[in-house]
Amino acid sequence: MRRILKDTVRLVTITLIAGVLLSAVYALTKEPIEKAQLEELQSSYRSVFSQAAGFEEISLSAPVELDGYSSTLNSALYALDGENNIIGGVYSVTSHEGYGGDITVSMGVDSLGRITGVLVTSMNETVSLGANCQDEEWLSQFVGISFETGAHSGAQSDGGIDAISGATYTTEAVLDAVNAGLGVARGEYSDLVPGVIS
Numbered sequence: 001m002r003r004i005l006k007d008t009v010r011l012v013t014i015t016l017i018a019g020v021l022l023s024a025v026y027a028l029t030k031e032p033i034e035k036a037q038l039e040e041l042q043s044s045y046r047s048v049f050s051q052a053a054g055f056e057e058i059s060l061s062a063p064v065e066l067d068g069y070s071s072t073l074n075s076a077l078y079a080l081d082g083e084n085n086i087i088g089g090v091y092s093v094t095s096h097e098g099y100g101g102d103i104t105v106s107m108g109v110d111s112l113g114r115i116t117g118v119l120v121t122s123m124n125e126t127v128s129l130g131a132n133c134q135d136e137e138w139l140s141q142f143v144g145i146s147f148e149t150g151a152h153s154g155a156q157s158d159g160g161i162d163a164i165s166g167a168t169y170t171t172e173a174v175l176d177a178v179n180a181g182l183g184v185a186r187g188e189y190s191d192l193v194p195g196v197i198s
Contacts, residue, residue, distance in 0.1 A: 045077065045090050048117035049108030052079035055090060063094075064192050069180035070097045070173075076184065076193050079108060087111055089185050089196035092121070095177035099169035100124035103133065105177045109185035113147035113197040118178060123170075130170035138164060142178060147186045147197060151178045 045055050058076040065072055074092040081087045088110040095103045103123040108116035120134045132138060141161045145151050153163050153171060163171040187195025 044106045044119055044121055045079075045108075048106050048119050049079045049088060049090050049110075051081075051110075051116065052087065052090075052108075053082040054080045054084070056080055056084075058089075058193060060193065064189060066093075066180045066183065066189065068188075069095075069176050069183065071095045071177045071180035073180070073184055073189075073193065074104065078196065079110075086196060088116065091181040091184055093177040093181045093184075094122075095173040095180070097169065097176055098123060098125055098173040099130050099167065100126060103170065103173045103177060105174060105181070107142075107178060107181045109147070109182060109196060111196055111198045113182070113185065115142045115145045115151075115178070115182070118142040118174075120174065125167065125170050130164065130167040132164050132167065133170050133174050138162070145178075145182075147182045150182060151175050 042055070046052070049055075055077040058078060060073070060076060063072045063074050072094045074094055076092075077090045078086045079088040079090055088108060090106065090108050092104060092106050095105075097103075101124045103125070104121050105118055106121050107118045110116050118139045120139070123131070123133060125131045125133060142151060152160050153175065161171070161175065183189065184193050185196050187197065
């Protein structure tokens with residue numbers, strides 16, 4: 001009986017020490033991790049809207065399912081100039097139609113309704129096929145596309161986006177997310193998120 005009691009005390013002591021050490025490590029690393037995540041977010045915002053001097057978050061109570069698209073709006077921000085005037089918006093949109101699952105893009109749209117940049121921030125697509133949706137060269141095709149025409153597959157000479165070879169689902173998922181973001185910027189969901197196109 002004594003032995004069981006000793007073993008129990010040892011086990012409880014070890015567990016308490018491990019718990020205290022774990023909480024101390026968490027407390028020490030929490031702030032640097034949050035800071036790094038914020039810097040990563042700011043970097044992605046700047047990469048899709050380099051003309052902005054800053055960003056202001058648009059409050060969403062929860063992610064917004066975008067009717068008419070297979071996408072969800074995760075976050076929205078105003079892009080601001082040096083005098084805090086709104087010059088566009090930055091959106092994080094997740095399409096649920098990727099071949100490997102969800103594809104999340106960050107995109108910028110200026111106040112004239114033109115895409116300023118697109119960045120794939122999360123995806124699980126097939127390596128060397130759908131994963132090519134992250135290539136800068138492919139994403140650069142979106143820059144300058146306006147809300148009037150929208151993004152669509154087709155020859156670049158016809159204003160379209162060249163599909164990723166062997167990755168039709170991926171291409172369509174990114175197009176859906178981008179068009180959903182353009183819809184938000186245009187004000188299609190103004191009851192939930194204000195548009196930014198003047």
